[in-house]
Amino acid sequence: MSRTSDRPALQLRSLIKPNGELEVSLVDVPTPSPGPDEVLVRVEATPINPSDLGLLFGAADMSTIRSSGTQNRPVITARVPDGAMKAMAGRLGASMPVGNEGAGTVVEAGSSAAAQALLGRTVAVLGGAMYSQYRCVAAEQCLLLPEGATAADGASCFVNPLTALGMVETMKREGHRALVHTAAASNLGQMLQRICTADGIALVNIVRKAEQVELLKGIDARWVYNAASPTFMQDLVDALAATGATIAFDATGGGKLGGQILSAMEAAAGRDAKEYSRYGSNVLKQVYLYGNLEPGPTEFVRNFGMTWAMGGWLLFPFLQKIGPAAAQALKKRVAAELKTTFASSYAREVSLAEALQPGLIAVYGQRNTGAKFLINPNRGVAGG
Numbered sequence: 001m002s003r004t005s006d007r008p009a010l011q012l013r014s015l016i017k018p019n020g021e022l023e024v025s026l027v028d029v030p031t032p033s034p035g036p037d038e039v040l041v042r043v044e045a046t047p048i049n050p051s052d053l054g055l056l057f058g059a060a061d062m063s064t065i066r067s068s069g070t071q072n073r074p075v076i077t078a079r080v081p082d083g084a085m086k087a088m089a090g091r092l093g094a095s096m097p098v099g100n101e102g103a104g105t106v107v108e109a110g111s112s113a114a115a116q117a118l119l120g121r122t123v124a125v126l127g128g129a130m131y132s133q134y135r136c137v138a139a140e141q142c143l144l145l146p147e148g149a150t151a152a153d154g155a156s157c158f159v160n161p162l163t164a165l166g167m168v169e170t171m172k173r174e175g176h177r178a179l180v181h182t183a184a185a186s187n188l189g190q191m192l193q194r195i196c197t198a199d200g201i202a203l204v205n206i207v208r209k210a211e212q213v214e215l216l217k218g219i220d221a222r223w224v225y226n227a228a229s230p231t232f233m234q235d236l237v238d239a240l241a242a243t244g245a246t247i248a249f250d251a252t253g254g255g256k257l258g259g260q261i262l263s264a265m266e267a268a269a270g271r272d273a274k275e276y277s278r279y280g281s282n283v284l285k286q287v288y289l290y291g292n293l294e295p296g297p298t299e300f301v302r303n304f305g306m307t308w309a310m311g312g313w314l315l316f317p318f319l320q321k322i323g324p325a326a327a328q329a330l331k332k333r334v335a336a337e338l339k340t341t342f343a344s345s346y347a348r349e350v351s352l353a354e355a356l357q358p359g360l361i362a363v364y365g366q367r368n369t370g371a372k373f374l375i376n377p378n379r380g381v382a383g384g
């Protein structure tokens, strides 16, 4: 068990008060001293992923943002609309640390051999509360980065890489042979394309802008379609018929896209039908909603027969389902291909205080292609 010392260190906290005010601030927390099997990591790179944004700002209306405090200790406030407060009930009044994953240097280690072996090394951690100057974690929670890899190289080596690999694994385990992915120019989408190219799997990518089609074609994507194109549905049906893709992972979640994919899968299956059935094709058409980029309701016209499923997909339950050995095999592949298949790109590196500047929140809060930010919690901090 870790003990706490007197050394204070910065940590970012997000609080939604019962009166509907979001407050994001930096607080001093004691730096833990590692127990025998633990290490203390100085966090040097931690990404602002879409899932982190969900915890960071909750359901707040960011057009109401206000900034106060000082340059080094900024405080951000914003209003959570009354209609969204019900969904925030579970976190009201709780000051929550943020940041799923990150990487840094092990600056102290407990007495065990496993902990001592990490002293001075650069490791990645999936530990939560990573928007902190220091994190004390079990040595076994750390992924030792390969020689020469920086904290920035390893900052995003859990969530997106394991999710991309998890999609391919889910496809295989559930008996499909090709897959569909939306918001496909994302960091995760580019990883998925590189995995599919390497593993010879057909991947149908859906994006929403012409330049995203070019970006994916630039990394050897064969099937890329712009949902804004007038020929989108016809192009999609042709691609699904050619590839046999019957499983999709939709990052938008809300809106019409998930339903359009099911409709296109049904139309593609109908091309091979030997006879008419009023229940539609008997091919299972599966859409997993795995993101929430489009926050409105999920809408669909039920014109895809009776053999279909739509559900949620989340990394952590998936890893639990496949068990530690299979999960370890996926992590091993990520470590081996960290700078190639699983490389992430960032628009900018910022300090914890800079991450709370309204002008920068307006940029990274958009979740646009190539606009992901990396926080270095020790940047610009005395002793950091």
Ligand SMILES: NC(=O)c1ccc[n+]([C@@H]2O[C@H](COP(=O)([O-])OP(=O)(O)OC[C@H]3O[C@@H](n4cnc5c(N)ncnc54)[C@H](OP(=O)(O)O)[C@@H]3O)[C@@H](O)[C@H]2O)c1
Pocket: 049, 050, 051, 159, 160, 163, 183, 184, 185, 186, 187, 188, 189, 208, 209, 251, 252, 290, 291, 292, 293, 294, 313, 314, 315, 316, 366, 367, 368, 369, 370, 372
């Ligand atoms: N379920 C899980 O376990 C799990 C795990 C990891 C990641 N995820 C999800 O995976 C997705 C990608 O993550 P990432 O870190 O790779 O993202 P990222 O690099 O920040 O890229 C986000 C992408 O989403 C697109 N986008 C944003 N809003 C959109 C909308 N309303 N409709 C369509 N496209 C939109 C952006 O395109 P524009 O430039 O056009 O805005 C951009 O290409 C996120 O939704 C994240 O929550 C889920």
